[in-house]
Amino acid sequence: MAPKITKAVIPAAGLGTRFLPATKAMPKEMLPVVDKPAIQYVVEEAVAAGLTDVLMITGRNKSALENHFDRIGELEATLERKGDTERLEKVNYSTDLADVHYVRQGDPKGLGHAVLRARMHVGNEPFAVLLGDDLIDERDVLLSRMIEVSGEKNASVIALLEVDPSQAYLYGVATVEPTDESDVVRITGLVEKPPTGTAESNLIIIGRYVLQPQIFDVLDHTEPGAGGEIQLTDALQEVAENDIAGGVYGVVFRGRRYDTGDRLDYIKAIVQLAVDREDLGEALRPWLRDFVSTME
Ligand code: G1P
Numbered sequence: 001m002a003p004k005i006t007k008a009v010i011p012a013a014g015l016g017t018r019f020l021p022a023t024k025a026m027p028k029e030m031l032p033v034v035d036k037p038a039i040q041y042v043v044e045e046a047v048a049a050g051l052t053d054v055l056m057i058t059g060r061n062k063s064a065l066e067n068h069f070d071r072i073g074e075l076e077a078t079l080e081r082k083g084d085t086e087r088l089e090k091v092n093y094s095t096d097l098a099d100v101h102y103v104r105q106g107d108p109k110g111l112g113h114a115v116l117r118a119r120m121h122v123g124n125e126p127f128a129v130l131l132g133d134d135l136i137d138e139r140d141v142l143l144s145r146m147i148e149v150s151g152e153k154n155a156s157v158i159a160l161l162e163v164d165p166s167q168a169y170l171y172g173v174a175t176v177e178p179t180d181e182s183d184v185v186r187i188t189g190l191v192e193k194p195p196t197g198t199a200e201s202n203l204i205i206i207g208r209y210v211l212q213p214q215i216f217d218v219l220d221h222t223e224p225g226a227g228g229e230i231q232l233t234d235a236l237q238e239v240a241e242n243d244i245a246g247g248v249y250g251v252v253f254r255g256r257r258y259d260t261g262d263r264l265d266y267i268k269a270i271v272q273l274a275v276d277r278e279d280l281g282e283a284l285r286p287w288l289r290d291f292v293s294t295m296e
Contacts, residue, residue, distance in 0.1 A: 002151035005210065006053050007127040008046035008098075011114040012039060013059035013105040018262050029132050030064050031260070034274050037068060038260050040094055041138075042130050047098050049143035051128055054098045055121045057105050057114045069100045110229025115211075116219040124213045126150060129232070131207025133261030135269060140255025143208055149184055150210040155246030156239060158187065159208035161253050168199035172233035174250055175200050187240045187248040192226040192233035203250070205233065206257055212245040 016028025023031075029039035043054055058065060072091065079088040101121060105114050115129055128143065136142050142159055150157040160174055172192045176185035191199070209232070218235040225231040240248040258269035274280050275288065 002154050003125055005126050005128060005147050005150070006051060007122055007125065008043075008051040008054045009057065009115060009118040009122065009127055009129045010039070010042055010046070010054060010132060011057045011105075011111060011129070012062065012065060012132055013057055013108055013114055015059075015108070019266075025061065027058075027062050027065055030068065031266070033135065033258075033260060033266075033270055034277065034280070038135065039065060039132055040068070040097075041135050042132050043069070043094075043098055043100070045136055045138065045143060046128065046130055048138065049128070049147060051143075052098050054100045055118050056100060056102050057117050058102050059105050059108060062102075062104075066100075066102060068094055069097070071095050110224065110227070110231055112219050112222050112230035112232045112235050115232055116216060116230075119216045122213060122216075126156075126210060126212050129207075129209040129211060133259060134207035135258040135260055136206075136208070136253075137256035137258070140253075142251065142253050142255065143210075145183070146208060146210045146251045149181075149249055149251055150212075153246055153249050154212075156212050156215065156236065156248045157210040158236065158248060158250050159206045159253050160185070160203045160250040161206045161257060163202055163204050165199065165202045166196075168202055168204060169194055169196045171204035171206075172231075173199045173201055174203045174205060176203060176250055179249070183252050183254075185250045185252060187236075187250050190233050190237040190240060190248075192231040203252070206253060209236075212239075214245040215239060218244065 012029045014028060016023035019028050019031065030037045033041060046054055056065065075091055076088060103117050105117050146157045146159060172190055173194055174187050175189040176187055179186055215235055218238050222230050222235045225234045236248055258272060259265035260269050274284050
């Protein structure tokens, strides 16, 4: 039987330069998406898939992250005194959500390097990696399906999304062959950020991975690739090519994904999530219609 997966690794050491000056003194993972920091959505997703042991790979300037998932006695006491149980629940929720651990990356040498920093904590078990820039709508299933497929195949599994071919150069791109399940493919090749026009498919990697621990041995000798960084995609290419620990499969995601990695997509994500919110949607939707009509 495949071992149960309990650990999630969340790289959060990026400098967030695309959001300066907002990210000068605050990690980009703390930017609010509606009223929750982006990172909390990701932790909630991990917990919903049964992963309650979370390791964050952080860097300098990340104390706000640690504070967010910890008790803040003064704030709790003030809310308690005021009898504001609704807000108190919100504050306690992120504290109690998961068992969160931290390790620092040191030199920011790329995603592959960040994941390798998880080795001691993860040990010899399969584990998940969730990237904070991709938010998956909680109404759609992805991570739990990936965990299921990883158990069935006893292999590593990545999340894939079909995009317009003109966008492929921004991502890791997968070439695949079908399996007998319509949402599952076998990965035959992976390329990180192929130069424009050279991508062999329009299936991109989105930031969810279920990995076998053998990935650490591969990452240990993975040379810097695209952008001079040690790329997780390159390590997975080696795993796929040599069929290491069962090779690599992909789950093709057909649900809602929001990108919070750049400013325009971040704004879109906030609007998309807010219009569906029970507490905000009703007021926001008609306003948005009016606003759009004044632009036309
Ligand atoms: C990372 C991965 C890339 C993947 C992307 C998904 O790139 O290296 O393969 O497609 O996340 O968001 P980054 O966005 O960190 O440049």
